[in-house]
Amino acid sequence: MNESSPRQGSSAASTRKDARRNQQTLLDAAAAVFVTSGVDAPVREIAAKAGVGLGTFYRHFPSRADLVIAVYRHQVDTCAEAGPALLAAGPTPFAALEAWVDLFVDFLVTKHGLAAAMQADSTGFETLHAYFLERLVPVCSELLEATVAAGEARPGLDAYVLMRGIGNLCIGTDTDPRYDARRLVALLLTGLRQSR
Numbered sequence: 001m002n003e004s005s006p007r008q009g010s011s012a013a014s015t016r017k018d019a020r021r022n023q024q025t026l027l028d029a030a031a032a033v034f035v036t037s038g039v040d041a042p043v044r045e046i047a048a049k050a051g052v053g054l055g056t057f058y059r060h061f062p063s064r065a066d067l068v069i070a071v072y073r074h075q076v077d078t079c080a081e082a083g084p085a086l087l088a089a090g091p092t093p094f095a096a097l098e099a100w101v102d103l104f105v106d107f108l109v110t111k112h113g114l115a116a117a118m119q120a121d122s123t124g125f126e127t128l129h130a131y132f133l134e135r136l137v138p139v140c141s142e143l144l145e146a147t148v149a150a151g152e153a154r155p156g157l158d159a160y161v162l163m164r165g166i167g168n169l170c171i172g173t174d175t176d177p178r179y180d181a182r183r184l185v186a187l188l189l190t191g192l193r194q195s196r
Contacts, residue, residue: 023060025050027074030067035109038174039068072128075107076135083139093146094153098189100143101166104136105185108170136163153192162192 029050033041046067047057061067083100090096140159147153165188170181 019060022050022052022056023070026052026057026060026067027071030071031075034071039064069128073131076132079103079107080135080139083143087143087146092152093143093150094193097143097147097153098186100139101185101189102182104140104163104166105170105182108167109173133160147192148194152194154194157192162188 026046030041030046033046033049037045043054043057043064047054050057061070079100082103083096086096086099087093090099137159140163144153144157144159144162148155166185169184169188172179173181
């Protein structure tokens with residue numbers, strides 16, 4: 001009996017690892033599908049993209065609201081964790097800021113339709129928005145401070161204001177195919193550059 005115990009523990013750990021991997025795959029697939037089809041995309045489409053069955057999908061996300069919230073939090077966490085990594089690996093702080101802003105824009109596009117999906121639960125939406133600010137404003141602030149310290153950007157811009165401006169520039173990307181938010185965001189960042 002003692003001999004089988006380690007195997008059972010190993011099997012349980014392996015099952016948990018598979019479950020986490022499945023959940024991660026589902027979150028990534030859902031985020032990608034949300035970009036093309038919005039948050040009302042059929043569950044079958046998300047499960048197919050993730051390469052899992054509907055039973056696996058519903059074990060992880062019993063309702064659409066559970067999925068939307070999980071994708072939102074996952075995208076916020078991914079964006080937050082990327083900031084310090086980009087700063088450490090980037091050739092310059094400004095290059096790291098540009099790469100992070102690109103990820104941030106991807107996130108803003110992914111969350112298309114979130115407000116409508118969460119309309120019935122305003123408290124839940126407010127909680128997610130607070131999480132968004134708590135996780136991302138400090139990261140943006142760190143990147144901005146690094147660019148200023150390196151002499152690459154003008155001082156005095158608040159991270160929240162920059163993020164709000166980028167968010168405003170992203171409005172309308174889903175309704176007008178001629179509108180290129182990324183180009184305008186790039187112009188905004190160019191305006192931040194410190195002239196040498």
